Structure formats: structure tokens, C-alpha cells
Amino acid sequence: MRIKFQFIGMLALMISAASCKKDNFDAPTSSLKGKLVYQGEAINVEHDRVPFELYQYGFGKVGAIVQTFAQDGTYSSLLFNGTFKLIVPNGQGPFKWKQTAAGAPDSVTINMNGSQVLDLEVTPYYLIRTPQITAAGGKVMSNFKIEKIVTDATAKDIENVTLYVNKTQFVSGADNIANTGIGGGAITDLNNVILSATIPNIVPTQNFVFARIGLKIAGVEDRIFSPVVKLTF
Amino acid sequence: MKNIYKLLLAATVLSMGGCKKDSEFLNVEPTSIITTDLAFSNPANVLSVLGDLYNRQVDFSTVKDWYSMADFSESFPSENGRAFLVQRNGWGYGEWGTWDYGYIRQLNLFLERLEISTSLTAPDKAKFKAEGRFLRANYYFEMTKRLGGVPLILTPLSYDFSGKTDDLQYARSKESEMYDFVIREAEEIKGDLPTDGKANATDAARATKGAAMAMQARAALYAGSIAKYGASTPQVSLPGGEVGIPANMAVAYYTKALAAAKEIISGTVGNYGLYQKKADLADNFSSIFIDKGNNPEAIFIEDFKLKSGKVHYFTGWNQPRYGAEEEEGGRINPSLNFVESFEKLDNSFAPIPITDGSGNPIYYSSQVDPFAGRDARLAGTVMLPGTSFKGRPVDIWNGYLLADGSVFSGDDRGQQKVLPGTTGLRQVVGFDGPINAKEFTAQSGFYLRKYLDPAIGSGSRGTNSELPFIRYRYAEVLLNAAEAAFELGMSADAAGYMNQVRARAGLTTPLTPGEITFDRIVHERRAELAFEGHVLFDHKRWRIAHQVWDGNKMSPAELVTNIGKATKRNTQPYALWAYKYFNPGNANDGKWVYRIVLPSLVTGANNFQFGNYYSAIGDDIRANNPKIVRQPNQ
Structure with missing residues (x-):
């Protein structure tokens, strides 16, 4: 069978044209960092054991971004700009996290607009x-x-x-x-x-x-x- | 001219074809779908529908799924792809969860359609209905064991495409309401279910009076123990009662559990009894799971059948690898933690004797000797070194122990080497291992025996096995009765029930009522019901899981102390490796010595967190239905 080279050329053109479309988001770049503190003193916990959850509302169903604190109580996340709410779920950590009157963990509202450092105050x-x-x-x-x-x-x-x-x-x-x-x-x-x-x-x-x-x-x-x-x- | 005839003929044929009405022509019954009317038109068709529903029952740690059996430090998973079970530090919050409301809907639809069908006889209808309700209750029970209270949906729900789903959002029921539901359903359907007269081996594969009562006894016992022992972990509860049962309900549940168990024990709901057909007690114990014909122990089973498509490969996964029908096996290696927990025949606990009082190794002339004089369930559950499967001895030994105390071993199964000071090659390691990190060898020094099918072909991929998985069996009912009686302060009754189970295992010295303690109850269930899917749920309901799997590493010294204590730490599976002593001229030359080893793959320590007591309900589910409250401690 004779190969028709013009078809291959056309195919390559079509593929390259299709790829021109931008089909991806940029990765998040704003960093949120900080640590667990009590009156300025860092709270040390076990590696990969104490979780915290970040919620972002306004995009339909809500699910948490779950991460854990490092051994020295620090945390860091790369996030998109926007408003987030951070909680430490009930029963986690060797400390008391603020609670609402109903007993749910109270959230910290974080407005991400560029990077920021935020220490989380807890009572061990x-x-x-x-x-x-x-x-x-x-x-x-x-x-x-x-x-x-x-x-x-x-x-x-x-x-x-x-x-x-x-x-x-x-x-x-x-x-x-x-x-x-x-x-x-x-x-x-x-x-x-x-x-x-x-x-x-x-x-x-x-x-x-x-x-x-x-x-x-x-x-x-x-x-x-x-x-x-x-x-x- | 001829053409006109042809045209006329063609026109006639076409017009005749066109005589059919459009509706007749277009409305054709599909041949690949059975309509609801047809499905419920006769008992055989209903049974087909029901068969599918039976098939979708959810179990934990069954013969269809070896690796959930291999967890919890009760064994070592000898497959490198599953080594993470001993390398991780605990379990994800979502583990063990199940949320199959599609199944519940189909059960509800089945019950609804059965109700309105007109072509079935009343007794048939009642029996099918009872079976459907049994399956529904049993699945809700499975959900409750894992998740606590869940939405209790008892009618098929339908969506009206209005865009609003509020009326389809149900909140979680209380945990106690879930158990109440299971108990009530069992009571109500009992009368419509048949009695298992043990005429056919397959009778136990379908719901019977006995199965309903066994489910009721277990559910009531679970509820009772959650009520009682939940008091010790107040943080594992929710304010709405979705998780946790008030302590004051314990007595009523235990009473119910005992009454239900007694119904089975008294024989009013079927001919059940302990399986006692073989003289060798270990053989007898392993035969409970093998003997399909007239097995008085089986109350409710998941049955399998060769050449029917419903078979399982448990034997192939776990058979002793050397000389097996397929060049694989050996996956579940029971740990030393588990092996040493079996009592001696005088009802006392002791580690496997490997050293004498002054710390010198004990030399055994037969490999199986150190395990002698113990509970027959040990040899019935575990394939010990020096025993045989399918007539072939297992070859489990790690190497030679030289006179200077060093070990001479190989790194491949049955490897041959020249021993120091000798000439000529000789085998220096068993064909079944143990070899560290070599999958399918007995890395803990043991293989599993329970559920291994001695039938020819059971371990080959082309044939597989038809051994049933026993969901409810008589010995468990006795132990349920014993536990309920003990919790109600009737220790004499408890001892009576427990001693029946123990006597079958060769522990003929009866326990006195005073000797029945919580530790004894916990131990007895561990020994009798090992690898039957109980260890997780039992530890959960007694609220001792976070103590037993506390995330701390174990030392060998700790391993051999406090055996038989319910809260003994059990976070890492230890191994017991056999060595041949090599010291020509010495009286002990060629004898066996044993050493305790922590397999090198075991790097994690199981940590059962408070958040593991009730499996997480997924974010997607909670986002769809905001009425579903989150599990505690997650």
C-alpha cells in the first residue's frame, strides 16, 4: 500500500492544532504555613498523626483537604487564592481546639491572597x-x-x-x-x-x-x- | 410483460407485510430482560432473583478475601504486595466501611414486588418474604457493626425529578435502634422460615429459623457489650446516639442474647450441635470447615460449588507452597502471638517452650514437639512445622544452628550449601522457608490450616475449591450464650456453655464458674473463631481495640508475658523459626531448636485510633445528605 504522505502531514497538523488549546490549570502557588502554638510556644506532636482540615465553599459539594501536622507542630499547604476554613476535627491532637456551642470544632477563616503565615492557637x-x-x-x-x-x-x-x-x-x-x-x-x-x-x-x-x-x-x-x-x- | 408480473408480486408481498399494525410491529417484548411480572410469576423465578440477593451479602474476612484475614497481627501476610499490612502504623478511618444502599433498594423492591404479586401461593410468598427480610436485616447488621447507626430505609425510595432531594435525605438512626431492628426482624420472620433439619448440606446456605436466631443472638450480644463497655470510652459516642448505646440498656440486650442462643441450643429451631465426628481432635476441628455433608455445626453459610462458576481460591492462596498443585500459596502465616495464645491442656497459659530455665535452648527430636500438649484448635487452625497437608509434610525450617550459636542458612527455598567443616552440598533451608521477605514462604514459621481444602485440585487455578464460608456456627452460639450469661452474673451457666466448646478441643478439665472472667471470654472467642471475621468486631464492641493495637512496638520479652490477658498488646506479628542443630558428635546433633524472630518486613506497629471504632462515612455521602452526622474522633 502506498503511504500518502500528505495525510500524515495533515494528521500532524490537526494534532498540533488541537494541543494549542490550553487544557490545564496552573498549580496553586499561594502557600499557607504556620504551626501549633500555645502562648507562642510550639506544640510538638507525632508525625503524620494529628490532622487538620481545610474547607473551601462555593464549588458545589464540600469535602475537606486533609493534612497532618509535622512533628514540630508545623504545617504548610499550597492553595489557590480564596476563602478557606480550617478546623482540627474533634478528638484529634493532645490539646483543646475551640468548639462551637453545639460541640463542633470552631473554624478559623483564612483569606488567601498570596502567601501567608498563620499560627494556630490551641490549649494543650x-x-x-x-x-x-x-x-x-x-x-x-x-x-x-x-x-x-x-x-x-x-x-x-x-x-x-x-x-x-x-x-x-x-x-x-x-x-x-x-x-x-x-x-x-x-x-x-x-x-x-x-x-x-x-x-x-x-x-x-x-x-x-x-x-x-x-x-x-x-x-x-x-x-x-x-x-x-x-x-x- | 413479464416484468409487470414480477412487480405485482413484489407489491403484493410488500402490502401483505404492511398489514401488521404499527403497534404490533414495533412493540416487541425484549428477549434479554425479564419483566417484573414474569420474575414474580412462579417460585423458581423468584428464587433466581433471591439468589442474586443472597450472593450480594457482605462479609468480612472471608475465604473470598484472604488479606483481610491476614491483618490485625494475628498473622503475617506472606505476599510482598500485601506486606504493607505490617509496615503501616494502623488503619485509615474509612477502612472496613460499606455503604451499599443500591443493595438495600433492591431488597426493598424485592419485598414490595413480592407483596403485590398474585401468582404465588401464600406459604411460598411468606417464605420468600422472610428470606428477603433476613438478608436485609443481616446487611443492616453488617453496616451497623462497621458504621454504627445508618439511615434505616425500609421502602424503595424514588426520585420525582423535581430537583429537590430533601425528602430523600434520611438522618442516621441511633445505634441501639439498628440493633433493635435486627432483633425485631429476626423475631418476626422466624415463624415463616424453614427449620434446618440437616437433611441437605445446602440447607444452611439459605435463611432458616436457626440463622435468624443466630443473627439475633449475635446482634443482641453486640449491642449489650457496646452498651456495657462503651462506658469505658465515652469519647467514642455521638450526642445523637448514632454511635454508642446507653449503659443502662446492657442487661436487656444480654438477656435477649441469652434467650436467643438458648432457643438454638435447646434444639427447637433446628438440629444443631457441635461437630464431633473424628477421633483426632485437631482433625475434627479443621473438618468443621471442610465437611459439607450433614455438618451439625453450620447454621448459615455462603456455599460454593465446583464447576458452577461460584468457587473460591482460598486453598490456592494459602496452601503450603512446596509441592503444591500450583506454584504459589503460603500467604497467611499465623503469628507466634496467635500460636502461643492457645492454652495447655491444664487450662494454663504459657509461651511455646524454646529455652529452659537457665536460658539454654531446648533440643527437640521431633519438629512438632514444642506444640504438644495444647488446645487441639491450635493444630486444627495452624499448619505447624512437622505436620502434613494432602499427605505431604511441610518443610519449614530456616537453617542450621552451628555449635558456636551462629545460623547457617540460605536465601532461596530449599537451597543447598556446603556446611562448614563438611564436604558435599546439603539442603540448608526448608522448601517452605521461612526466608525473610521471600513471599509465599512460611515467614512466621507457620501456615494456616483452617479452610484449606484437602480435595484434589482445590489448590489449582483451573479447579478451585467449594468449601463453604460459615457465617454463623453452633460453637459461636454457645460462646455467645456463655458471654451473655457471664455478663448477667450467671457464671455457672457461662461455664457450662463454654466447657462444651472447650471439651471438643480436648480441654477436658472444666473451668469452674469462678474461673470465667472477661479475659477467658475474650480468649475463648479468639481461639475458637480465629480467621472467621470476628477479631475486629469483637475487639471493637469490647472497646479494647485501642489497647490491644496501641501503636507501640512489641519486644520479644513482652511477647511471652501476660498471655491470655484480653488487653495484651498485639501490634506486630512475631515469628518462631525452626533450626536444625549441627554439631557432629554431640548428643543433640540433628535435633530441632526454635528462636523467636521479628520478620524483617515488620516495620510498623498497628495503631487502632478512637476514630477507627466506626468507619468513616465518605465526604461524598455527607455532601449529598447533610443530615448524615460525622463519626466521632475523625
Whole structure:
């Protein structure tokens, strides 16, 4: 069969003409960043565990953009310009999020017009104060204070406090190579809590570990943590 | 001239064809669609419709779906594509959900059309109606187990194209109303359902009096335990009662559960009993799921039939791989966590003995010895090293343990190597593994035995298996009765029911009423009903899921302590690997030793969050119907 080259040329022309049409949106460029804070102090949580939801109304059905906070309580989203509402769903996070009278999470209205930084104010049940974590002699030692922030009728007890050690920077109940905990009832002095954990053999060998302290509040799922520290020994 | 005749003939033929009326010519009954009138014109046709509805029942962790069975740290999924089950840290909020209102609508339509059909006899009609209602109640029960209260739609709804959908938007019912509905339906349809006289093996595949009562007993028990144990997790509830049941309703539900179970136990709704046909108790236990002919244990099953198109490949997925009918299998590897939980014959809990008091390994001359003297359900549920399937011994051992304590192994099934200090090749690892990260080998050191079909061809892709999946069975009814009695303070009755199940498993020393505790109830269900789709829903209704799967890693020391405690952590599936001791001249040369291993693929730790107690209802559903409230803690 003879190939008619003019057809191929025409086909190429048609395809290229069809592609001329702009068929895609630009990716969102406005960034929304910030962190969880209590009176200016960052709230540390578990990696990929505490979610927040962004809603944008006016486009028919409503569904949330769900994201999670990083370990140090920071978050960042790339969004289109417009008005968003942000909530932390009920029962999430080691803190109290503002609620409406009906018990639904109260929303923060965010007007995106270019990038912005927005810290989210929350009230943690407890805070770990002045954590001092050091490593020596194959052990990780920690010394810290626990401050009870919520003291009203909704106050909650400490279930336990645990020192976590891991070989990577992700340190939590699920990600650790060593941990030592103490039950809430066994803590005698909230102003002087001491925990230490033995560093196990690490394969392949490394001369540093990451550690932080996590506090489990009774009846609350997510732990509140102290900042991660890198310990070289 | 001739042409005129031809033309006339043609005109005549055409005009005769045109004599047919337009309506006759155009209105042709479609041959591919059965009309409603036809479908409900005789019992055989109704049965065809009903058959489709039976087929669409939703189950969890069935023989059609091996990997939902392999979850929850009760086993290790030995297929690399499913290794994420042990690498993730928990479950998505949407997991396990079901929202098939299309099915509910068809059930409702079926009931409505059955009602107005005129060509069926009254007894037929009543029976079909009862079956439809049974299926509807059972599906609502399945939804409630996963989602709590859902809109209870009992008539087919239709849209009038007005653009308004408000009247089609139903709010969620209370969780207690859902259970009440299931219980009430079971009560109402019981009279119209047949009694399973166990004359035909397939009778249990359709709704019977026994099935209705078993459903009622289970539903009432679930409601009772949610009412009672929900009090310990007040955050898992909604103010409107869509999730959570008030604690003061517990006693009434438990009473109902016990009464329903007693009806089955007393024999008034069918000839049910424990399956006790084989002398070997482990064989007997595994035969419950294999024996299709006159199985007194089966109350309601999903049946399969060879060469009918409705078959399943469970045996092919999970058979011991070495020498199997297809070069695959071995997917579900029960974990050591699960294996060690089986009691010793004196009713005590103990880890599998692998070291003596001073920490030295114990040398066994037979591979199966460390598992001896335990609950027969262990060997009936789990394919232990040193046992056989289809007449062929499984070959599960990880390698040689040398005199200096090091391990000499290979990285391929049945690999041959030269051992140090010897000449000549020899096999250094079992053909069934275990080999880390090698799929289809027994990576936990065990294979699954439950539901494995010993029939020839069951493990080949061209044949598959026709073993039924038992949804409700007699032993569960006994355990339901035991739990309800225990919760009502009737420990003596509870012990009586539980001891029947235990005696069948070789635990012949009866438990005294004082020994029946919550831990015992939890353990008994885990041992008896493992891999039957109960573990998730049981842990949910007792509100211990967040304690058992708490997201913390497990240490080997923790693994072997507190066995038999209901809230024992169970977040990572551990393995028990067998080694052949190699030390020529030593008395123990050639004997077996065991070691506890965490398979290297296990990097996650199951974390059951409060938001997992009730599966999420999708954003699309809630956007379509704003009356649907969101699940708690999500």
C-alpha cells in the first residue's frame, strides 16, 4: 500500500492544532504555613498523626483537604487564592481546639491572597517544660518538668510519660528503638521527672540518636512531645 | 410483460407485510430482560432473583478475601504486595466501611414486588418474604457493626425529578435502634422460615429459623457489650446516639442474647450441635470447615460449588507452597502471638517452650514437639512445622544452628550449601522457608490450616475449591450464650456453655464458674473463631481495640508475658523459626531448636485510633445528605 504522505502531514497538523488549546490549570502557588502554638510556644506532636482540615465553599459539594501536622507542630499547604476554613476535627491532637456551642470544632477563616503565615492557637492539657536530654555511657538521660495547663473541669490525668529514642529523626511510640516510661500515678514530683533509656546496638553503627519525651494524657489519643533533640555520643 | 408480473408480486408481498399494525410491529417484548411480572410469576423465578440477593451479602474476612484475614497481627501476610499490612502504623478511618444502599433498594423492591404479586401461593410468598427480610436485616447488621447507626430505609425510595432531594435525605438512626431492628426482624420472620433439619448440606446456605436466631443472638450480644463497655470510652459516642448505646440498656440486650442462643441450643429451631465426628481432635476441628455433608455445626453459610462458576481460591492462596498443585500459596502465616495464645491442656497459659530455665535452648527430636500438649484448635487452625497437608509434610525450617550459636542458612527455598567443616552440598533451608521477605514462604514459621481444602485440585487455578464460608456456627452460639450469661452474673451457666466448646478441643478439665472472667471470654472467642471475621468486631464492641493495637512496638520479652490477658498488646506479628542443630558428635546433633524472630518486613506497629471504632462515612455521602452526622474522633 502506498503511504500518502500528505495525510500524515495533515494528521500532524490537526494534532498540533488541537494541543494549542490550553487544557490545564496552573498549580496553586499561594502557600499557607504556620504551626501549633500555645502562648507562642510550639506544640510538638507525632508525625503524620494529628490532622487538620481545610474547607473551601462555593464549588458545589464540600469535602475537606486533609493534612497532618509535622512533628514540630508545623504545617504548610499550597492553595489557590480564596476563602478557606480550617478546623482540627474533634478528638484529634493532645490539646483543646475551640468548639462551637453545639460541640463542633470552631473554624478559623483564612483569606488567601498570596502567601501567608498563620499560627494556630490551641490549649494543650499538659506541656513538657525545660527538657534536658543528654546521652552518655550508652544511655539517654532526660530531666524535665510537666506543667498542667488545663486545670478546669475538663482537666485530664497523665496516663504515662515516656522517653523515646530512635535512630532517625522520627521519634514516637511507633518509631523508636528504645523507650522507658513511667505511669502517671508513679510521678511524685511534676517539677522533676527523670527518665533514662539504654541505647541498643544500632545496625549499621551510628554515633548519634534522636530522642524526645512523649506524654500520654488519659482519654486523649495523641501524645504531646518535647522537641526532638539529636544526641551525638 | 413479464416484468409487470414480477412487480405485482413484489407489491403484493410488500402490502401483505404492511398489514401488521404499527403497534404490533414495533412493540416487541425484549428477549434479554425479564419483566417484573414474569420474575414474580412462579417460585423458581423468584428464587433466581433471591439468589442474586443472597450472593450480594457482605462479609468480612472471608475465604473470598484472604488479606483481610491476614491483618490485625494475628498473622503475617506472606505476599510482598500485601506486606504493607505490617509496615503501616494502623488503619485509615474509612477502612472496613460499606455503604451499599443500591443493595438495600433492591431488597426493598424485592419485598414490595413480592407483596403485590398474585401468582404465588401464600406459604411460598411468606417464605420468600422472610428470606428477603433476613438478608436485609443481616446487611443492616453488617453496616451497623462497621458504621454504627445508618439511615434505616425500609421502602424503595424514588426520585420525582423535581430537583429537590430533601425528602430523600434520611438522618442516621441511633445505634441501639439498628440493633433493635435486627432483633425485631429476626423475631418476626422466624415463624415463616424453614427449620434446618440437616437433611441437605445446602440447607444452611439459605435463611432458616436457626440463622435468624443466630443473627439475633449475635446482634443482641453486640449491642449489650457496646452498651456495657462503651462506658469505658465515652469519647467514642455521638450526642445523637448514632454511635454508642446507653449503659443502662446492657442487661436487656444480654438477656435477649441469652434467650436467643438458648432457643438454638435447646434444639427447637433446628438440629444443631457441635461437630464431633473424628477421633483426632485437631482433625475434627479443621473438618468443621471442610465437611459439607450433614455438618451439625453450620447454621448459615455462603456455599460454593465446583464447576458452577461460584468457587473460591482460598486453598490456592494459602496452601503450603512446596509441592503444591500450583506454584504459589503460603500467604497467611499465623503469628507466634496467635500460636502461643492457645492454652495447655491444664487450662494454663504459657509461651511455646524454646529455652529452659537457665536460658539454654531446648533440643527437640521431633519438629512438632514444642506444640504438644495444647488446645487441639491450635493444630486444627495452624499448619505447624512437622505436620502434613494432602499427605505431604511441610518443610519449614530456616537453617542450621552451628555449635558456636551462629545460623547457617540460605536465601532461596530449599537451597543447598556446603556446611562448614563438611564436604558435599546439603539442603540448608526448608522448601517452605521461612526466608525473610521471600513471599509465599512460611515467614512466621507457620501456615494456616483452617479452610484449606484437602480435595484434589482445590489448590489449582483451573479447579478451585467449594468449601463453604460459615457465617454463623453452633460453637459461636454457645460462646455467645456463655458471654451473655457471664455478663448477667450467671457464671455457672457461662461455664457450662463454654466447657462444651472447650471439651471438643480436648480441654477436658472444666473451668469452674469462678474461673470465667472477661479475659477467658475474650480468649475463648479468639481461639475458637480465629480467621472467621470476628477479631475486629469483637475487639471493637469490647472497646479494647485501642489497647490491644496501641501503636507501640512489641519486644520479644513482652511477647511471652501476660498471655491470655484480653488487653495484651498485639501490634506486630512475631515469628518462631525452626533450626536444625549441627554439631557432629554431640548428643543433640540433628535435633530441632526454635528462636523467636521479628520478620524483617515488620516495620510498623498497628495503631487502632478512637476514630477507627466506626468507619468513616465518605465526604461524598455527607455532601449529598447533610443530615448524615460525622463519626466521632475523625
